[in-house]
Each structure stands twice: as C-alpha cells, then as structure tokens.
Amino acid sequence: MFDKTAGSYVAELLREWKVNHIYGMPGDSINEMMEELRKEESIRFIQVRHEETGALAAAAYSKLTGKIGVCLSIAGPGAVHLLNGLYDAQKDKTPVLAIVGQVNSQLVGTDTFQEIKMESLFEEVAVYNRHVQRAEQLPDMLNQAIRTAYAEKGPAVLIVSGDLFSTKIKHEKPLTSAIFSRPNIRASEEDLQDALKLLNDAKKPVILAGKGAKGGTAEVLALAEKLKAPLIASFPAKGIIPDDHPHNLGQLGKLGTDPAEQAMQETDLLILAGTAFPYRAYLPADVAAIQIDTDPKVIGKYYPVLLGLVGELAPTATWLTAKLTEKEDAFLLTYQQKREQWHDTLQQDMNTETHQLQPQQVIAEVQRILQEDAIVSLDVGSITLWAARYLQLNNQQLVVSAWLGTMGCGLPGAIAGKLAYPDKQVVALLGDGGFSMGMQDFVTAVKYDLPMILVVFNNQKLQLIEHEQQEMGNKSTQVDLANIDFAAFAHACGGEGYTAKNRDELRQALIKAKVSRKPVIIDVFVEDSTPPS
Incomplete structure (x- = not known):
C-alpha cells in the first residue's frame, strides 16, 4: 500500500535523528520537500539569503554542538553555492548533511535547465555522495548518509530529483535505522606502558593540545599538572584549553606567543594531544614525540612521532596521570614567568x-x-x-x-x-x-x-x-x-x-x-x- 511520500519519510527520519532546524532557500527542485517540512512542526526551516551562508552555518552548528548540521539547496546554482561550507566541514572534520535537489528524474541526463553533474561536483568534498535513483531508496539512503557523516566526521551529500520527494512509497522493511553507535576507542596497554616510560624519563615535557581535547579538558589539565608541563593550545582549541590556566602558554605559530614558541624549541618530549598540528616549522627539529588520537591515519602525519596512542584522549590522559611519577617544576616555573611577562605586555598594549x-x-x-x-x-x-x-x-x-x-x-x-x-x-x-x-x-x-x-x-x-x-x-x-x-x-x-x-x-x-x-x-x-x- 502506497500511503506516504518519500519526502514525508525524510522529515520523519530527520526528526528521529534529532534535527531541529535546517538552513536553506526554497526553489523548484526542492519545493516538494519544502511542503513536507512545512507540515513538520518540530523542524524549523531557516531561510537564508545565500546557500553558502546555510552551509557555513550548518558546519558551525556541528562544530559547536557535535550534532549534525543540515542544509538544503536546489539543483545547479544552489548546489554550487554550498561548496564552501561543505569544504569547511570537511577540513574541520565535523558532520554535515546536505540534501541537494536535482532536476526531475525523467530529465536527468538531458542537459535541461539547471542540470549539472552533481556527483562529480561533490566527489572530492563529501564522505558520502550518492544520487537517489528511486523514491523507495530515499529513507534508507538518508540514514546511511547521516550515519556516514557522523562516523567519518565530514559532509554527506544526498542528491534527490525533485519529483521523488512527492512520490508515494511503501517502506515496510527498512534496511536501516536512525541510530549511530559511537565507538569507544582505547589505547593498547602495551602502548600506554611505553608512553608512561617516556613521560617519566622526560625532563622538559610540553603538551600541545588540539580540538580533540573537547570533552576531555579536565583530564588534559590534570595530566599537565601531574607532569608539571607547559600547555600549548592549537588555535581551534582556544577556549577548550582555558586561557587563564597557569600552564597555558597560548597558541603556537603565526597566531601564537613567544613563550609557546620558546618552550616548543626547548622541550625534550612533545605530547600531541588531540591534534595533528600541521605547521612543521613551529615544531622542534628533532625530539621524541607521543601522539594521542582516535584516528590512526593522523598518527605521525605531520611530525615523526616515536609513539602513537590510538584512543580517546580523556581516558588515555586519566590512565597516564594516575600512574605518572610526580615531576620537578623548574621547567614549568621558567615558562610561567615568561607567560606572566607576555601577558603584562599584552595588557599594556590594550591599555x-x-x-x-x-x-x-x-x-x-x-x-x-x-x-x-x-x-x-x-x-x-x-x-x-x-x-x-x-x-x-x-x-x-x-x-x-x-x-x-x-x-x-x-x-x-x-x-x-x-x-x-x-x-x-x-x-x-x-x-x-x-x-x-x-x-x-x-x-x-x-x-x-x-x-x-x-x-x-x-x-x-x-x-x-x-x-x-x-x-x-x-x-x-x-x-x-x-x-x-x-x-x-x-x-x-x-x-x-x-x-x-x-x-x-x-x-x-x-x-x-x-x-x-x-x-x-x-x-x-x-x-x-x-x-x-
């Protein structure tokens, strides 16, 4: 029995995924989807004046909340306008869903008005990039797109011909569900023991923390305090690592501070905590390094680390903190004095x-x-x-x-x-x-x-x-x-x-x-x- 449109399933599933607003601009190839959203009271449509704003806002929403950001556009020019925001989501590794209209299914391939090769357009930017061929596929492909965006931390693009949204379908045996199971990755015991030895032997350890510290700030600070280690924050971690914490020397690199740069050049052990810091020129020429990250692909990507700990940052830092030998604080005190002098200079500039x-x-x-x-x-x-x-x-x-x-x-x-x-x-x-x-x-x-x-x-x-x-x-x-x-x-x-x-x-x-x-x-x-x- 065909009693519901494919578009109505999209609206229902977005609600199940706890999507409460969508950024976009209505138009011909998504007007049938707009009709379904009009009926869905739990999802607020935010009409932007430019699709780029919508995609950038969806990416920003995801960065702030960890939830998927959603944007919607018509075929052709609307789709092209999304690219900047989707690349922003890709580069900053945050989940976004773009539902992109396409010309009516019977016209695809005829070079009709506003038709472009959509899958080719999004091929390099998207972690999931599929063109829905039949209306019956739409609910399951939507679930797959959102799940992939969460799993691979990037933009998923679902391309849908406008007429498919209004096509009535039966969806009696769904292949998928609106659920994402987040993995809990733990570093191996052997690697943790090797890291512990390196940390205990170090005289001048420095922690460079990135946005991977989000949700684990307290654990990273505890590790720094036990190590008596200066902390440096990558720029995306500003605020995640509090600027007023006495170990925090500020950012590194072109956006950074003199104390951070000096400590980095003097360290004998670099701990990369939730960051694949890409600016090699600002890192030590040759020093032992430990990198902690959930993604094994980024271990040693920009710096030749001695040891990689593949696991969640918070439990890894907690394990190491509990077993570490308390450090002397001479190195830290030196840089805390430099930090205070630096802050005094900045305050004079502002005053x-x-x-x-x-x-x-x-x-x-x-x-x-x-x-x-x-x-x-x-x-x-x-x-x-x-x-x-x-x-x-x-x-x-x-x-x-x-x-x-x-x-x-x-x-x-x-x-x-x-x-x-x-x-x-x-x-x-x-x-x-x-x-x-x-x-x-x-x-x-x-x-x-x-x-x-x-x-x-x-x-x-x-x-x-x-x-x-x-x-x-x-x-x-x-x-x-x-x-x-x-x-x-x-x-x-x-x-x-x-x-x-x-x-x-x-x-x-x-x-x-x-x-x-x-x-x-x-x-x-x-x-x-x-x-x-």
Missing part, C-alpha cells in the same frame, strides 16, 4: 591610549562585556591574528573556519551559535572584508529574532592580504576597500547599528548591544595597524 582605535583596544572592550559562557564567532583575516593574541577565552566557545580559513564565516557562525544556544550571548568579531562577503544574511538574524553582537573592525582594507604582499617584497595591490556604513545597514535591515570612532563611543555601544533584544552591528573604525606576527 595604551591612542588617537585612533587599535584592534587590541577593541578586543579589550569586547572582553569587558563578554559573558562567561558566551559563543564567540570569529571571521578569517587579520582579525584572526588579533583575537588569537589578545582575546581571553576560558569557559566560552570559539567557532571559526580553522583549516579552510574562509572569509565570511563569522556571521553564519553567529547565526548557528544563537540557534544552538538561544540563551547564551553570541558575539562575532569580523573584519570589514570578511563581513561584506555575506552581510546580506544579517537580515536572516533579524527575521528569526536572533540577538547577537557583531563587532566589525573597519579599516577599509584587506589588511592581512596587504601584509602578505609586503612580506613577499611586493607592492600592495587591490587591497583598499570602499567604505560601507555598517551601522546604517543594520538599521535598514531592522536591527540596531552603532558607529564607534573612539574608545568611549565603543564602550557605550557595547553596553547598549549587550542588553539589546535585536541583532546589533557595531561599526568600529580602527587604525590600519600591522597585524601581530
């Missing part, structure tokens, strides 16, 4: 009064109103460098396009953050170049009543690109930006907007933004300062 606002002064003022459990969405550009150095995150969550490094990720991240955590403060730090790439979706935040504070660092320049050109010995070319009145734009969209050209104006704008019930843009004019290096 210094200047005629024009400096980026670090803006961050200092944002820090004053930042709530303890806030979500911070960070765009890519020189703002990334300023935030890495001067922004202090402890219990707050940071979301950023870390490995793809795409400009324009800040606003989608803020939208996702507010949908994921409606009761938390959401603050986005944006460059004027990055924000203007997708600023049209500020009206999406207004439409769905998503209060947030967007701080736009406006220097009317692609500052980081100018700096890169100069470092190469080239003259600055095509980096100046025509100015936009971002505060006026905010008002035009129905939000609130403020302009700040000095510290007092900025402080007053932030106070108002903090209590506003609307999305707010603060257009902050900052001096064209050389990014920190």
Whole structure:
C-alpha cells in the first residue's frame, strides 16, 4: 500500500535523528520537500539569503554542538553555492548533511535547465555522495548518509530529483535505522606502558593540545599538572584549553606567543594531544614525540612521532596521570614567568591610549562585556591574528573556519551559535572584508529574532592580504576597500547599528548591544595597524 511520500519519510527520519532546524532557500527542485517540512512542526526551516551562508552555518552548528548540521539547496546554482561550507566541514572534520535537489528524474541526463553533474561536483568534498535513483531508496539512503557523516566526521551529500520527494512509497522493511553507535576507542596497554616510560624519563615535557581535547579538558589539565608541563593550545582549541590556566602558554605559530614558541624549541618530549598540528616549522627539529588520537591515519602525519596512542584522549590522559611519577617544576616555573611577562605586555598594549582605535583596544572592550559562557564567532583575516593574541577565552566557545580559513564565516557562525544556544550571548568579531562577503544574511538574524553582537573592525582594507604582499617584497595591490556604513545597514535591515570612532563611543555601544533584544552591528573604525606576527 502506497500511503506516504518519500519526502514525508525524510522529515520523519530527520526528526528521529534529532534535527531541529535546517538552513536553506526554497526553489523548484526542492519545493516538494519544502511542503513536507512545512507540515513538520518540530523542524524549523531557516531561510537564508545565500546557500553558502546555510552551509557555513550548518558546519558551525556541528562544530559547536557535535550534532549534525543540515542544509538544503536546489539543483545547479544552489548546489554550487554550498561548496564552501561543505569544504569547511570537511577540513574541520565535523558532520554535515546536505540534501541537494536535482532536476526531475525523467530529465536527468538531458542537459535541461539547471542540470549539472552533481556527483562529480561533490566527489572530492563529501564522505558520502550518492544520487537517489528511486523514491523507495530515499529513507534508507538518508540514514546511511547521516550515519556516514557522523562516523567519518565530514559532509554527506544526498542528491534527490525533485519529483521523488512527492512520490508515494511503501517502506515496510527498512534496511536501516536512525541510530549511530559511537565507538569507544582505547589505547593498547602495551602502548600506554611505553608512553608512561617516556613521560617519566622526560625532563622538559610540553603538551600541545588540539580540538580533540573537547570533552576531555579536565583530564588534559590534570595530566599537565601531574607532569608539571607547559600547555600549548592549537588555535581551534582556544577556549577548550582555558586561557587563564597557569600552564597555558597560548597558541603556537603565526597566531601564537613567544613563550609557546620558546618552550616548543626547548622541550625534550612533545605530547600531541588531540591534534595533528600541521605547521612543521613551529615544531622542534628533532625530539621524541607521543601522539594521542582516535584516528590512526593522523598518527605521525605531520611530525615523526616515536609513539602513537590510538584512543580517546580523556581516558588515555586519566590512565597516564594516575600512574605518572610526580615531576620537578623548574621547567614549568621558567615558562610561567615568561607567560606572566607576555601577558603584562599584552595588557599594556590594550591599555595604551591612542588617537585612533587599535584592534587590541577593541578586543579589550569586547572582553569587558563578554559573558562567561558566551559563543564567540570569529571571521578569517587579520582579525584572526588579533583575537588569537589578545582575546581571553576560558569557559566560552570559539567557532571559526580553522583549516579552510574562509572569509565570511563569522556571521553564519553567529547565526548557528544563537540557534544552538538561544540563551547564551553570541558575539562575532569580523573584519570589514570578511563581513561584506555575506552581510546580506544579517537580515536572516533579524527575521528569526536572533540577538547577537557583531563587532566589525573597519579599516577599509584587506589588511592581512596587504601584509602578505609586503612580506613577499611586493607592492600592495587591490587591497583598499570602499567604505560601507555598517551601522546604517543594520538599521535598514531592522536591527540596531552603532558607529564607534573612539574608545568611549565603543564602550557605550557595547553596553547598549549587550542588553539589546535585536541583532546589533557595531561599526568600529580602527587604525590600519600591522597585524601581530
């Protein structure tokens, strides 16, 4: 008996997978699916103005929550627009589902309007990439797509001709279910014993922790404290490893600190904890290393480690902490003193009064109103460098396009953050170049009543690109930006907007933004300062 459409099964299964919202824009090849979503009260459709925003927001939602983010697009141009967000999910290893419309099934292969070779388009980006041939396949393929996205921590793409959503099917003997069983991976006893010996023998151990520490922060901190080891956090781990912890020397590399770089060069044992840190130039030339990760493919991928511990970070760190011999703390104390000196220098930078606002002064003022459990969405550009150095995150969550490094990720991240955590403060730090790439979706935040504070660092320049050109010995070319009145734009969209050209104006704008019930843009004019290096 054929009594339900394939699209209705999709809506039901998404609900079973605990999907509560989808980002997208309606259109011809998904309009039948839109009809099914209209009937599904438990799933909120977030209409974006550009599909790239939807895909980036889905990726950000997944990074923040660990749950799958979902986006929906039409065939052809809509599908192409998804690519940037899906690559962001792939590179940052987070599960996303893209349901992508295709031209009607009887027209596939005829080169009709908006038809492109969809599977070829998504082949390199997707961990699951399938074109549904028959409506009866759709429910089981949906389950397979979501399960694969979770298992392989990446984007799954399900391509569906528009007419299949409205086709009535019977689904009496399903092949799959809406369940994902998460593996619990433990390192072998032999490897743990070998690691214990290396740790006990080390005189100057250093832990470099990555985003794999999420959910295991307490265990990593306990290990560092028992080892008397300085801690360095990869940039995606900022906030996961609290900036105010006395062992934390900050980030490493171009976004990093002098104490972190110095400790890394002096260590006699490097512990890579939940990170495959890819910047070899910032790691020691030749030192013994232990790497802890659930993925055996990344063990030794960017550094020739002596020992790999394939297992969950939290229980591995707990086992090692319990059996370690207490260390002397001379090495740690040296770097804690360097850390304090470094922080004093940063504080002086932020406190210094200047005629024009400096980026670090803006961050200092944002820090004053930042709530303890806030979500911070960070765009890519020189703002990334300023935030890495001067922004202090402890219990707050940071979301950023870390490995793809795409400009324009800040606003989608803020939208996702507010949908994921409606009761938390959401603050986005944006460059004027990055924000203007997708600023049209500020009206999406207004439409769905998503209060947030967007701080736009406006220097009317692609500052980081100018700096890169100069470092190469080239003259600055095509980096100046025509100015936009971002505060006026905010008002035009129905939000609130403020302009700040000095510290007092900025402080007053932030106070108002903090209590506003609307999305707010603060257009902050900052001096064209050389990014920190």
